Amino acid sequence: MSLINGYGYHFLTEPQLIASYKLTRNELRHMKQLSESFILSINCGSSSLKFSLYRALSLKMELQGSIKNIGSENGIFSICDSKQSVLQDERACFPNLGAAVAEIVTWFKNNHHKYRVVAIGHRVIQGGAEHRAPELITSDLLEILSQQIYLAPNHLPAEINTIAAFKAAFKDAVQVACFDTLFHRNMPVYAKRYPLPAEFINKGLAKYGFHGLSYEYIMKKLTVKIPATKRRKIIIAHLGNGASMVAVKNGMGVDTTMGISPMGGLVMGTRPGDLDPGAILFLLKEGNLSYGELDQLLSEQSGLKALAGTNDVQRLLTDEAKDSKAKEALTLFCYTAKKFIGALASAMGGLDILVFTGGIGENSPVIRERICEDMEFLGIELHQPSNHHNNEIISSAQGTVQVRVLATDEEWMIAHHSRNFIDNN
Numbered sequence: 001m002s003l004i005n006g007y008g009y010h011f012l013t014e015p016q017l018i019a020s021y022k023l024t025r026n027e028l029r030h031m032k033q034l035s036e037s038f039i040l041s042i043n044c045g046s047s048s049l050k051f052s053l054y055r056a057l058s059l060k061m062e063l064q065g066s067i068k069n070i071g072s073e074n075g076i077f078s079i080c081d082s083k084q085s086v087l088q089d090e091r092a093c094f095p096n097l098g099a100a101v102a103e104i105v106t107w108f109k110n111n112h113h114k115y116r117v118v119a120i121g122h123r124v125i126q127g128g129a130e131h132r133a134p135e136l137i138t139s140d141l142l143e144i145l146s147q148q149i150y151l152a153p154n155h156l157p158a159e160i161n162t163i164a165a166f167k168a169a170f171k172d173a174v175q176v177a178c179f180d181t182l183f184h185r186n187m188p189v190y191a192k193r194y195p196l197p198a199e200f201i202n203k204g205l206a207k208y209g210f211h212g213l214s215y216e217y218i219m220k221k222l223t224v225k226i227p228a229t230k231r232r233k234i235i236i237a238h239l240g241n242g243a244s245m246v247a248v249k250n251g252m253g254v255d256t257t258m259g260i261s262p263m264g265g266l267v268m269g270t271r272p273g274d275l276d277p278g279a280i281l282f283l284l285k286e287g288n289l290s291y292g293e294l295d296q297l298l299s300e301q302s303g304l305k306a307l308a309g310t311n312d313v314q315r316l317l318t319d320e321a322k323d324s325k326a327k328e329a330l331t332l333f334c335y336t337a338k339k340f341i342g343a344l345a346s347a348m349g350g351l352d353i354l355v356f357t358g359g360i361g362e363n364s365p366v367i368r369e370r371i372c373e374d375m376e377f378l379g380i381e382l383h384q385p386s387n388h389h390n391n392e393i394i395s396s397a398q399g400t401v402q403v404r405v406l407a408t409d410e411e412w413m414i415a416h417h418s419r420n421f422i423d424n425n
């Protein structure tokens with residue numbers, strides 16, 4: 001059923017559909033319902049809430065919207081349709097996530113006659129070792145997630161509240177949890193085990209990895225573009241405000257830069273990336289910090305922001321000529337990324353394809369150039385004009401590693417999982 005293309009559906013009569021796709025009448029009814037239905041994807045961040053609406057049958061995007069700068073005076077609520085026509089552009093203060101969710105829910109209620117939402121997919125950062133595959137959101141699952149807040153104290157509370165609000169507002173829609181950890185489920189034990197006492201490991205202290213929905217989307221794209229993708233050794237660099245890399249071998253994520261939380265690995269906008277455990281002890285002692293203060297420092301006050309006062313890479317690039325802190329921050333960002341490419345390539349025993357994605361990875365030729373500089377020893381060599389034009393393939397013919405720039409789409413991946421869920425249940 002899920003193979004049926006939504007466009008084809010509209011051009012065939014019922015008997016033709018039944019004959020062409022060997023459908024039963026029940027399956028045809030299900031398809032008709034889907035063709036008039038929509039799936040909403042929700043991606044809840046710390047200060048923003050992104051959402052996209054898709055046609056349930058074809059997974060064509062119908063609407064895309066977000067509320068940005070939640071908690072500040074400069075909130076922006078915007079919605080565009082698939083042709084980028086603006087349907088909503090409101091400047092207002094959304095004091096907290098609850099206010100932002102309420103605004104989106106009201107918008108959908110007012111436009112309910114246009115969009116029959118049958119499923120809502122939610123990005124969920126973490127469900128522990130037992131919950132990685134897309135799952136129906138029941139009260140039991142919400143209870144389990146509440147018990148696991150200690151694994152992701154920075155993200156899970158907001159996600160749980162957002163899910164609860166959408167569940168209450170869209171009572172007839174199936175709600176599906178799409179975990180960001182799924183892609184990393186096959187990491188070998190030696191890659192995910194922390195060398196710490198068993199009593200903590202038994203409580204779930206392990207490397208989970210994140211940005212899984214983004215990686216899954218990129219792998220889907222690569223599989224269409226490159227033959228035998230499963231035989232290639234691939235690094236995907238998701239460089240956005242949050243940034244990580246994954247090593248993909250035999251089609252599976254075998255190692256990644258983030259661990260139990262999305263604070264580890266690469267230097268990020270407001271998170272530090274990997275630290276010597278001694279640095280945490282230093283902060284606790286010298287800063288006399290509580291657990292909450294330490295968490296806040298590591299998730300919101302570190303990284304590029306700590307080094308140069310802002311987490312906006314585009315701004316740092318503009319400022320670096322006259323601002324040495326901006327220059328140093330970008331140098332550290334690129335140096336760390338370069339170092340991890342070497343580490344992940346070693347972990348796989350080689351490298352065939354390097355993909356850049358995320359806001360920085362997709363849009364900044366300069367950052368890609370700096371990361372790939374002096375990497376000829378690994379076979380990475382950029383074709384500068386292609387890189388500067390943001391072409392899809394940016395490696396030179398001399399290099400043995402194909403370097404690509406691909407746009408990611410986590411919301412589409414959420415919709416895809418949610419639709420599969422409806423199809424199979």
Ligand code: ADP
Pocket residue numbers: 239240241242269311312313314315317358359360363364
């Ligand atoms: P998030 O993790 O919040 O989804 P994004 O993937 O949207 O983040 O990436 C945000 C980052 O991308 C910001 O640091 C922004 O400055 C950077 N960025 C966006 N466009 C460009 C560009 N043209 N050049 C350099 N950096 C850019």
